[in-house]
Amino acid sequence: MTETESFAYDVVVIGAGPVGENVADRTLAAGLSTAVVESELVGGECSYWACMPSKALLRPVIAHADARRTPGLRAAARAPLDAAEVFAHRDEQTAHWKDDGQVEWLEGAGAALHRGHGRLSGPRTVTVTTPEGRTETLTARHAVAVCTGSRAALPGLPGLRDGAVAPWTSRGATSAREAPGRLVVVGGGVVAAEMATAWQNLGSSVTVLVRGSGLLERMEPFAGELVSQALREAGAEVRTGVSVTGVSRENGTVVAVTDAGDRVEADEILFATGRAPRTDDLGLETVGLEPGSWLEVDNTLRVTGSDWLYAAGDVNHRALLTHQGKYQARVAGDAIAARARGEAPPTAATADDGAVPQVVFTDPEVASVGVTLAEAERAGHRVRAVDVDLATVAGAGLYADGYRGRARMVVDLDREILRGVTFVGPGVGELLHSATVAVVAQVPVARLWHAVPAYPTISEVWLRLLETYRG
Ligand SMILES: Cc1cc2nc3c(=O)[nH]c(=O)nc-3n(C[C@H](O)[C@H](O)[C@H](O)COP(=O)(O)OP(=O)(O)OC[C@H]3O[C@@H](n4cnc5c(N)ncnc54)[C@H](O)[C@@H]3O)c2cc1C
Numbered sequence: 001m002t003e004t005e006s007f008a009y010d011v012v013v014i015g016a017g018p019v020g021e022n023v024a025d026r027t028l029a030a031g032l033s034t035a036v037v038e039s040e041l042v043g044g045e046c047s048y049w050a051c052m053p054s055k056a057l058l059r060p061v062i063a064h065a066d067a068r069r070t071p072g073l074r075a076a077a078r079a080p081l082d083a084a085e086v087f088a089h090r091d092e093q094t095a096h097w098k099d100d101g102q103v104e105w106l107e108g109a110g111a112a113l114h115r116g117h118g119r120l121s122g123p124r125t126v127t128v129t130t131p132e133g134r135t136e137t138l139t140a141r142h143a144v145a146v147c148t149g150s151r152a153a154l155p156g157l158p159g160l161r162d163g164a165v166a167p168w169t170s171r172g173a174t175s176a177r178e179a180p181g182r183l184v185v186v187g188g189g190v191v192a193a194e195m196a197t198a199w200q201n202l203g204s205s206v207t208v209l210v211r212g213s214g215l216l217e218r219m220e221p222f223a224g225e226l227v228s229q230a231l232r233e234a235g236a237e238v239r240t241g242v243s244v245t246g247v248s249r250e251n252g253t254v255v256a257v258t259d260a261g262d263r264v265e266a267d268e269i270l271f272a273t274g275r276a277p278r279t280d281d282l283g284l285e286t287v288g289l290e291p292g293s294w295l296e297v298d299n300t301l302r303v304t305g306s307d308w309l310y311a312a313g314d315v316n317h318r319a320l321l322t323h324q325g326k327y328q329a330r331v332a333g334d335a336i337a338a339r340a341r342g343e344a345p346p347t348a349a350t351a352d353d354g355a356v357p358q359v360v361f362t363d364p365e366v367a368s369v370g371v372t373l374a375e376a377e378r379a380g381h382r383v384r385a386v387d388v389d390l391a392t393v394a395g396a397g398l399y400a401d402g403y404r405g406r407a408r409m410v411v412d413l414d415r416e417i418l419r420g421v422t423f424v425g426p427g428v429g430e431l432l433h434s435a436t437v438a439v440v441a442q443v444p445v446a447r448l449w450h451a452v453p454a455y456p457t458i459s460e461v462w463l464r465l466l467e468t469y470r471g
């Protein structure tokens, strides 16, 4: 019989992704003993198979595209990217898929790291199965925080369901060591758009199969249109209204069959078809919750119906973004600490509702915060969309020859504040925080005139937006 070791802490965090790390950081800072359980690498999906490697692949692609639009650099930029150097840079950014640095940080902050698979085994109790097969029982005096994130969701198609084809998911697409000659990308969301941009420019010939009417359908319509246009100009094929009905691998060639009966052949296929919560093997049934479900939480990240279980990050499905998960982690950590002292939580994660910022690192970049025009209208707000062609901004013309981009602010006509802002164009990612501040702080439009953008930067788009609104 294997021996079971027992440990007691104030707080137990399951999952050491960016979110689990930040919950622990807050509870430790408040003087609560905290254990963190991790089954793979400390740092989570974001560090090794998501944000960091994808942005390391995309940064050179975007810089290369910018160089092609910069007078004096065009000839130099005609040479293709040095893909080997890009992959080496990506490997460095992921610390070669080793977590020593993050472990050092976590332990330095005072956390007790338990390596292994964590499962709830009753109220305030987590059982860890270590890689060596031992069992550890951790009890939490105050709270357990589930921060187990999400994994790629694959559709139940013939060829996938039976395991005949092992496709790329986001993990394959961010860690591959060479560009497949032909790559089919299934999906039209953020992963599909970013990875199609990366691999088309790293040497693959990409075909994107989108079942909807365009890319990035949850954003303002012009975002997906401009990204599709640029992908096509880079040589990719973007096919909309196409559903894949089956996949096979024949002599090394992947064949995707579509609902129109077409066969699309490739050397590799990426399914970028959304995410599933990592809650299927988490012992949720031992605390009256449904295994495999997204965990529903209140604004302090406490699971509905519980006074000790918290869920932050991807696993609660509020906003599948690292920065937003880390924000939730700060709120959850502070709430756990306050309740442990018998006090009310000091703050709530209100920004998850209607103020989530996101940058899509495609060429052109897409940067948005808050709601789209369609979302604002669906929510019953009386709004007006104010659109500006970014090419009319002096800073944009200086940034790139033939600059193409667009901006929209969604103005709430009753309150004269912004409900949402979207920028699409080269270099707009770094503009986003100005819009986030305006949306979160509910800055009156009249007051925005006094936030003077520097000349000649792209941020002068704010002036054009205000002028267009004034009419
Ligand atoms: C390709 C791609 C690119 C992305 N790019 C961006 C981006 O640029 N910007 C951005 O903001 N977001 C991006 N995201 C989203 C981002 O990766 C996630 O929102 C973020 O990783 C969520 O953090 P998390 O801590 O909730 O979960 P994760 O990062 O998934 O971490 C969860 C951790 O829990 C561990 N775990 C799971 N179950 C158990 C268990 N039972 N026991 C012990 N440990 C367990 C896992 O091993 C993992 O380490 C991207 C996602 C993808 C797929």
Ligand SMILES: NC(=O)c1ccc[n+]([C@@H]2O[C@H](COP(=O)([O-])OP(=O)(O)OC[C@H]3O[C@@H](n4cnc5c(N)ncnc54)[C@H](O)[C@@H]3O)[C@@H](O)[C@H]2O)c1
Binding pocket: 155, 186, 187, 188, 189, 190, 191, 192, 194, 210, 211, 212, 243, 244, 272, 273, 274, 275, 320, 321, 358, 359, 360, 361
């Ligand atoms: N830069 C960033 O901020 C960034 C980058 C990558 C990912 N992320 C986050 O990661 C999350 C996951 O991204 P994602 O792109 O995997 O998911 P997503 O939900 O954004 O997009 C999924 C896409 O797959 C399509 N789809 C779903 N099932 C399908 C099927 N059976 N056949 C064909 N198409 C199907 C959907 O219509 C949609 O276009 C997102 O929420 C995103 O916010 C963020």
